[in-house]
Amino acid sequence: MSSPTLKDRLTTVLAFDRRSMAVFRMGLALVVMADLIGRSRSLTAHYTDAGVLPRPVVIEQLLHPLYWSFHLLSGSVWWQIFLFVLAFAVAVALLIGYRTRLATIALWALTISLQHRAPVLLFAGDDVLRAVLFWSMFLPLGSCYSVDSALNNAPKPLSKRLVSGATFAFMIQLCFIYIWSAAYKTKSPIWFPDGDAVYYSVHFEQYARNLALFLANFPQEILRLMTYSTLLFEWLGSLLIFIPFWNWGFRCIAIASFTLLHLVFGLTFELGIFSYLSIVNWFILIPTEIWDRLEKRISIAERAGLTVYYDADCGFCKKVVYFIRTLAILPHTPLLEAQSQEDICEEMQRINSWVVVDYQGNHHHKFEAIAYVCSISPILWALAPLLRWKPLMKVGTKFYETIATNRKTAGILTRPFKFRPLRDKDPAFLNVIILGLLFLTTLWNLRGFVTQTVLRRQEQPKDFATQTYKLFNRRTFQKIHNIGYLTRLDQVWSIFAPNPPRFDGWHVIVGTLKDGTEVNVLQEDKPIRWEKLTPTQRYEIYPNMQWRIFFIKIQGLDSKILMPPFADYLCRNWNRNHPSERQLERLTIYFMDEQTVPPNEVQTVEKKRMFDQSCQ
Numbered sequence: 001m002s003s004p005t006l007k008d009r010l011t012t013v014l015a016f017d018r019r020s021m022a023v024f025r026m027g028l029a030l031v032v033m034a035d036l037i038g039r040s041r042s043l044t045a046h047y048t049d050a051g052v053l054p055r056p057v058v059i060e061q062l063l064h065p066l067y068w069s070f071h072l073l074s075g076s077v078w079w080q081i082f083l084f085v086l087a088f089a090v091a092v093a094l095l096i097g098y099r100t101r102l103a104t105i106a107l108w109a110l111t112i113s114l115q116h117r118a119p120v121l122l123f124a125g126d127d128v129l130r131a132v133l134f135w136s137m138f139l140p141l142g143s144c145y146s147v148d149s150a151l152n153n154a155p156k157p158l159s160k161r162l163v164s165g166a167t168f169a170f171m172i173q174l175c176f177i178y179i180w181s182a183a184y185k186t187k188s189p190i191w192f193p194d195g196d197a198v199y200y201s202v203h204f205e206q207y208a209r210n211l212a213l214f215l216a217n218f219p220q221e222i223l224r225l226m227t228y229s230t231l232l233f234e235w236l237g238s239l240l241i242f243i244p245f246w247n248w249g250f251r252c253i254a255i256a257s258f259t260l261l262h263l264v265f266g267l268t269f270e271l272g273i274f275s276y277l278s279i280v281n282w283f284i285l286i287p288t289e290i291w292d293r294l295e296k297r298i299s300i301a302e303r304a305g306l307t308v309y310y311d312a313d314c315g316f317c318k319k320v321v322y323f324i325r326t327l328a329i330l331p332h333t334p335l336l337e338a339q340s341q342e343d344i345c346e347e348m349q350r351i352n353s354w355v356v357v358d359y360q361g362n363h364h365h366k367f368e369a370i371a372y373v374c375s376i377s378p379i380l381w382a383l384a385p386l387l388r389w390k391p392l393m394k395v396g397t398k399f400y401e402t403i404a405t406n407r408k409t410a411g412i413l414t415r416p417f418k419f420r421p422l423r424d425k426d427p428a429f430l431n432v433i434i435l436g437l438l439f440l441t442t443l444w445n446l447r448g449f450v451t452q453t454v455l456r457r458q459e460q461p462k463d464f465a466t467q468t469y470k471l472f473n474r475r476t477f478q479k480i481h482n483i484g485y486l487t488r489l490d491q492v493w494s495i496f497a498p499n500p501p502r503f504d505g506w507h508v509i510v511g512t513l514k515d516g517t518e519v520n521v522l523q524e525d526k527p528i529r530w531e532k533l534t535p536t537q538r539y540e541i542y543p544n545m546q547w548r549i550f551f552i553k554i555q556g557l558d559s560k561i562l563m564p565p566f567a568d569y570l571c572r573n574w575n576r577n578h579p580s581e582r583q584l585e586r587l588t589i590y591f592m593d594e595q596t597v598p599p600n601e602v603q604t605v606e607k608k609r610m611f612d613q614s615c616q
């Protein structure tokens with residue numbers, strides 16, 4: 001056997017299995033759907049002019065001039081509901097793989113639009129989602145386990161694996177998230193050599209879950225070891241996927257390691273979609289060898305011997321059997337026209353049913369045939385006992401017979417679904433464009449790193465960072481930067497970097513009614529309290545990631561911009577929901593400042609009066 005050529009090794013390293021892309025596609029769609037549901041809980045507060053971020057404030061003071069947003073076209077709640085529902089519907093299309101590339105492009109645009117409507121609410125997970133959706137637009141995510149693949153009528157079957165500029169760009173982007181994050185962290189002695197970063201992270205209670213509070217009690221030596229391990233793994237872990245020998249094994253190690261890492265992050269900190277999305281991203285790298293071994297393991301006589309016959313004169317019937325084969329993960333099952341065999345055709349017409357022939361030659365019809373197909377499916381088998389339950393079987397059979405006698409009417413439902421050929425490879429010019437955009441992304445990451453390096457210095461030696469900073473600020477590069485702003489490839493992966501947050505605390509908002517009574521504005525049914533919050537009490541005040549980020553931002557550089565509309569929102573919201581005798585006259589926003597002190601020092605809390613607002 002000849003040794004692998006350079007081309008073979010590159011193919012092995014850069015290839016994505018189509019089945020892996022399908023699993024990634026479904027996971028990505030579910031994350032987006034979960035994110036939309038979570039954000040919709042504060043739809044009025046965060047995305048309308050009646051909330052904490054009216055459009056004039058966003059457009060004039062918070063948004064870059066080249067950032068764009070459909071959500072900013074109107075400040076009404078109904079416009080936002082329409083766009084949320086539209087985005088959710090597009091995410092469903094991505095989930096099932098219907099017009100997949102178009103759905104991915106639309107979802108990318110709607111996601112950016114939503115993020116620009118409330119830019120101060122963004123966190124690391126939003127940055128990752130934006131980047132991943134961008135490169136996903138160039139990947140054939142619908143080429144397997146999808147509606148698109150079910151209706152693929154290309155004369156040649158698609159290859160198992162794909163190598164393209166998009167697969168390379170996606171892998172590099174995945175590495176950038178971790179490597180640039182590690183690079184930013186090396187600027188701070190808290191990460192290295194002090195090794196106190198994990199200590200400060202688990203003490204930042206705005207993000208901390210119960211596991212973080214548990215880890216905070218660990219000896220400092222263990223926390224330092226965790227800091228060094230995390231930093232080293234971010235530097236080197238993602239590079240495992242590029243090792244050219246035993247690549248499938250190293251990919252599996254990387255997938256398992258990063259999945260475990262993000263599970264720990266998700267259990268330790270409240271990070272929104274970041275942990276779940278980051279795990280999903282690694283699914284796209286599941287190697288072909290894993291799928292082939294799994295396919296061999298689930299290959300049994302019942303699945304190998306299945307044959308399905310449908311009515312060739314019924315377009316609805318043909319599409320449905322193709323959908324069922326894809327949904328049941330039975331890709332090798334022959335789907336034949338009943339008219340191709342005289343006895344099968346006669347049976348189909350006599351019973352008015354499709355004909356499913358099992359490996360022993362037994363024939364199944366109507367709804368019972370659906371139950372049989374589910375029983376041998378590697379993923380739907382658990383449904384078979386339910387489908388064979390007599391009451392449900394009776395209803396299902398009646399439903400099948402109704403559809404069978406009204407095929408033309410039922411065909412209206414499948415009319416939007418057309419048989420189309422899927423391309424095995426994208427044209428060469430698209431790969432050139434992708435690689436150009438990847439180069440731009442690389443420049444942008446380098447620009448962000450050197451900019452932060454230069455701005456943090458007190459003196460400016462004539463080294464690589466200074467010279468690169470000057471180069472990136474020339475007029476030519478300023479024009480190139482505009483492409484990054486428009487496509488949102490303007491990336492900075494400074495997650496918990498260069499330092500973990502050291503400011504901490506909680507908010508108390510005191511409202512004064514017309515009769516002089518003081519009330520807890522954030523929790524009307526609770527008395528005003530100044531003592532330290534438990535994790536449960538913190539969730540009551542900061543119910544989701546967006547509110548947590550917002551309250552952090554009103555303590556930062558944007559406080560002068562955010563405080564007035566936030567206070568207006570609180571006054572307006574309270575007075576709208578209370579009778580005249582309980583109207584707010586004014587409110588005061590306090591912050592119980594609890595700066596995280598170095599190990600072995602005494603923690604202190606300082607009560608700060610942040611903002612006063614008249615509600616009249």
